[in-house]
Amino acid sequence: MKDILVTGGAGFIGSHTCVELLEAGYNVVVVDNLSNSKEESLNRVKQITGKSVKFYKADILDKEALDKIFKENDIGSVIHFAGLKAVGESVRKPVEYYHNNITGTLCLIEVMKENNCKTMVFSSSATVYGVKNKAPYTEDMDTSTATNPYGYTKVMIEQILKDLYVSDNEWSIIPLRYFNPIGAHSSGLIGEDPNGIPNNLVPYIAQVAVGKLEQLSVYGDDYETPDGTGVRDYIHVVDLARGHVLAVKYALENKGFEPVNLGTGNGSSVLEVVAAYEKACGKPINKRIAPRRDGDIATSFADASKAKALFGWEAKSDINEMCADSWNFTKKNPNGF
Ligand code: NAD
Ligand code: UFG
DSSP states (O other): OOEEEEETTTSHHHHHHHHHHHHTTOOEEEEEOOSSOOTHHHHHHHHHHSOOOEEEEOOTTOHHHHHHHHHHSOEEEEEEOOSOOOHHHHHHOHHHHIIIIIIHHHHHHHHHHHTTOOEEEEEEEGGGGTTTSOSSBOTTSOOOOOSSHHHHHHHHHHHHHHHHHHHOTTOEEEEEEEOEEEOOOTTSSSOOOOSSSOOSHHHHHHHHHTTSSSOEEEEOSOSSSTTSSOEEOEEEHHHHHHHHHHHHHHHHHOOEEOOEEESOSOOEEHHHHHHHHHHHHTSOOOEEEEOOOTTOOSBOOBOOHHHHHHHOOOOOOOHHHHHHHHHHHHHHOTTOO
């Protein structure tokens, strides 16, 4: 079995995927510039699994460094997480986002090609479904528009990967379109450790629960949803990580370009998530109703049938388990890693 290179492997989803890959018996090589993560996450991965990944602190924009990683290891496939992901920041710093995410991916593809490695699983996002499609989203819907530069990096990288496959059918590329990953490993050793004030719902609630933030703002209660608050398809990060193990196995056995949704197929409203978190942490979450947030849509959830049909993947955890695991990590690591 050849090694798997995980770009961005020290991050939230990457570290959970390293655990699942090591437990499935793969050798894992990680490249990460630690711009949004800490090496401690990989020490924790070792604590959980009893196995180590081989870590390179390097930037995927650095082709020489990438080439050295390919020369020093026997890499058969790449799971490509490395990228900047903050929607609001991408509006303020579009060039930085396009450069890091798109140029970074182009550098990676070039080095892969030079080293005859043509199998990639890529971190895409439900953001590629834009605002015109209606949930449940299926993979064949139009994905040409997004609402912010971050979203456009995913739209454009998917297009680049598709064109790459058309030009050379030896490639095997699976963009995984994640819905809303939350939760943490059940050990409470790894989880989400955002920089500064969190933008996303569950990390924000977690900091209110642990006493670091005063109050949650619920962005809008007048959407066309059952309770008026936004509905999303939250997915446990360990379910998501398991999806990568199955996707990379599929990609190693089948050539093609196959975008696949990773979601549960169910939506939860903001108020339902708050209630689940209150149950998990055993205390009320201080909240107020605030105006809608720019760019938000009412409802987003996946049609998750393609992942099941293609590689037998299904999400297992429900919103209560996701909140319980988020709380377990937060209370054990109130200041992150
Ligand atoms: P994260 O920030 O925790 O992980 C990304 C990692 O990539 C970080 O460790 C960061 O240091 C590293 N990185 C960034 N640029 C790099 C570069 N140029 N060279 C080397 N390393 C670099 O984020 P995450 O939540 O784990 O997300 C992983 C991927 O999944 C990202 O591509 C993200 O866009 C995508 N995604 C995330 C979500 C989500 O809600 N978390 C949803 C959809 C898609
Ligand atoms: N929300 C609040 N208060 C907060 C934060 C969020 O009420 O403090 C609400 C939002 O309005 C939304 C829901 O909680 O209804 C979820 O918001 P998140 O920010 O957690 O997630 P989004 O669905 O907005 O964004 C996520 C990823 C993005 C990705 C997008 C589309 O974070 O990277 O899904 O796939 F682009």
